[in-house]
Amino acid sequence: MNFVVLTVVAVTAVFAVAGLFTGFVKGFTRVKSWAVELSLTCILGICISNLIKSDNPVVKAAASLAVTLILLCLFMVNFAVLRKVLSKKIERNIQKHNEQLEAQVAAEGELPAEYGSFEEPYAQPEYESETEMISVTGIEEAQTAQPEKKKREKKPRAYSGGGYKIADRVLGSFTLAVKGAAISLIFFSILLAIIDFSRLAADGGSLNGIFGSLYTGKFWLGYRNYIFDIIIVGIIMISIKSSYARGLTSAVWTLTVIALVAGAFALAYHLAFNVPEFVNAADGLYAHLFADIPESLQEIITVDVAKIIICALVFIFLLIAVILVAVFVPKLIDSARDGAVFSNVDGILGAIFVTAFILALLFVVGAVLKPFGSLGFMEAFNVYFEKSGIATYFYNNNPIDFNIPVTEWFG
Numbered sequence: 001m002n003f004v005v006l007t008v009v010a011v012t013a014v015f016a017v018a019g020l021f022t023g024f025v026k027g028f029t030r031v032k033s034w035a036v037e038l039s040l041t042c043i044l045g046i047c048i049s050n051l052i053k054s055d056n057p058v059v060k061a062a063a064s065l066a067v068t069l070i071l072l073c074l075f076m077v078n079f080a081v082l083r084k085v086l087s088k089k090i091e092r093n094i095q096k097h098n099e100q101l102e103a104q105v106a107a108e109g110e111l112p113a114e115y116g117s118f119e120e121p122y123a124q125p126e127y128e129s130e131t132e133m134i135s136v137t138g139i140e141e142a143q144t145a146q147p148e149k150k151k152r153e154k155k156p157r158a159y160s161g162g163g164y165k166i167a168d169r170v171l172g173s174f175t176l177a178v179k180g181a182a183i184s185l186i187f188f189s190i191l192l193a194i195i196d197f198s199r200l201a202a203d204g205g206s207l208n209g210i211f212g213s214l215y216t217g218k219f220w221l222g223y224r225n226y227i228f229d230i231i232i233v234g235i236i237m238i239s240i241k242s243s244y245a246r247g248l249t250s251a252v253w254t255l256t257v258i259a260l261v262a263g264a265f266a267l268a269y270h271l272a273f274n275v276p277e278f279v280n281a282a283d284g285l286y287a288h289l290f291a292d293i294p295e296s297l298q299e300i301i302t303v304d305v306a307k308i309i310i311c312a313l314v315f316i317f318l319l320i321a322v323i324l325v326a327v328f329v330p331k332l333i334d335s336a337r338d339g340a341v342f343s344n345v346d347g348i349l350g351a352i353f354v355t356a357f358i359l360a361l362l363f364v365v366g367a368v369l370k371p372f373g374s375l376g377f378m379e380a381f382n383v384y385f386e387k388s389g390i391a392t393y394f395y396n397n398n399p400i401d402f403n404i405p406v407t408e409w410f411g
Contacts, residue, residue, distance in 0.1 A: 004214050008188045015180030023176030027168040029087040034237060035179035037075040042233050042390075045071050046226060049389035061393035065359070068390055072237060086171075089164040097162075186234075189227045192220075197380050224384050228391035232362070236355060243354030247346035249333045251354050257326045264318035272311035282306040366394035371406040 023031060048071075049064035192214070195201055201211035214220055243251055271278045286306035373382050373396055385392045393399070 002213050002217070004192075004211055005217075005219075008184075011188070012181050012184040015184040016177045017180075019176030019178070019180030020173045023172035023174065024169045026172055026176070027165070028171035028175055029083050029090070029168055031172055031175055032179075033079045033083070033175045034241070035182040036175055037072065037079060038230070038234060038237060039178060039182060040075050041068065041072045041237075042226065042230050045233065046229055046389035050387075057393070057397055058399040061397065061399050064390055064393055068233060069236070069355075072233065072240065076237075076240070082171075086164060086168055090162075090168060093162045093164055186230065189223075189230070193224070193227055193384070196224075199380065222387075225387040226389070228384055228395075229388055232391045232394065235358065235362070239355045239358040240351045244347040244351040246350060247333075247343065248350035248353055249346055250330065251350045253329060253333060257322065260322045260325070261319065264322055265315055268311045268315035268318060271314055272307045278310055278314070279307070282310045285309065362394045363398060363400055366398045367400035367402050368404070370395060370398050371402070371404040374406065375410055 045064075045068040048067045052060055052063050052067075054060045054063070192211075195207060195211060196215060199205055200207040201215055202208060203212075272282065273279070283303060283306070286303045289306065290301055372378055382396065385396045
């Protein structure tokens with residue numbers, strides 16, 4: 001087996017085993033299950049997308065994307081519900097156990113033998129010094145007296161939660177094992193793809209001796225078709241999770257802050273270059289700073305340089321005001337999200353808005369890249385989409401066509 005493959009397998013196994021034991025200790029209710037959600041969505045989404053038959057690229061792209069979004073949302077919601085239900089079941093079991101124990105103590109006056117006793121151990125008298133002990137007990141008794149060993153009070157065994165806690169630990173082990181393997185595989189996939197794009201592992205390349213057999217092997221030739229599918233699903237998942245947590249108000253406010261920064265720059269430019277008072281200030285600044293420069297530099301350092309300085313100063317002043325507003329308003333947004341109903345509605349609307357924006361951005365970026373696929377140096381990139389089930393609709397099968405004359409530009 002190739003050395004690189006062995007390394008990938010070994011590191012992935014180490015991460016998976018580490019996750020297995022860590023997940024058993026922490027339990028499913030205390031870990032995040034994004035890796036399982038991502039894996040299930042990719043596997044089912046790719047399979048279903050490849051089954052969609054249509055000659056219309058828009059229909060295929062929309063159907064594949066809809067299937068991916070539905071699967072992703074279903075898995076995220078189901079795992080979130082499972083986590084809450086399991087947590088409540090464990091908590092209820094513990095509470096029920098404690099109530100039974102308290103009732104038994106109230107009825108019998110003491111804990112059962114296996115849970116220890118409430119009796120206090122015999123306490124020996126304490127003396128401040130050996131002289132005081134001798135004076136009280138006598139020399140003979142002081143020499144022969146041995147402090148009685150305190151009986152160890154048995155502590156009640158901690159009740160973990162019964163069968164639900166066992167299920168929690170098993171699911172936690174599985175979840176973190178998948179997460180450890182997924183993190184390792186994603187890292188190596190991106191690294192190996194970059195090496196492949198660089199052509200360093202191609203015939204005659206400096207890394208061909210190490211990676212050459214890997215890139216010609218059956219596993220890589222099949223697996224590479226789904227690397228960008230995993231990346232696309234991961235991007236969609238991040239956009240949904242982060243935007244749901246922050247909500248529509250935060251997303252809109254972020255865009256508003258960006259617009260305010262852009263508006264501050266446009267206003268500063270307009271003031272410095274068009275408003276007479278600021279233009280006169282720039283003339284005075286130029287005369288003060290650049291009056292003694294050589295004539296050979298006067299053609300390069302014109303009065304526009306002074307206007308740029310004025311523009312920068314005005315922009316900084318306006319930016320300070322924008323920053324103050326940007327810091328204050330989120331506090332009001334957070335206080336408004338304290339209500340459960342508003343928080344959930346705001347989160348769902350935020351997830352829809354941000355995810356739609358991210359998808360539109362991916363389609364635009366893919367449409368820009370699509371014409372470049374006809375160039376020779378993109379061949380190593382195009383092979384990653386030969387059997388892709390999701391990412392292909394953002395690149396080589398993108399329904400958007402900008403008709404960029406790439407072949408005319410690059411010959």
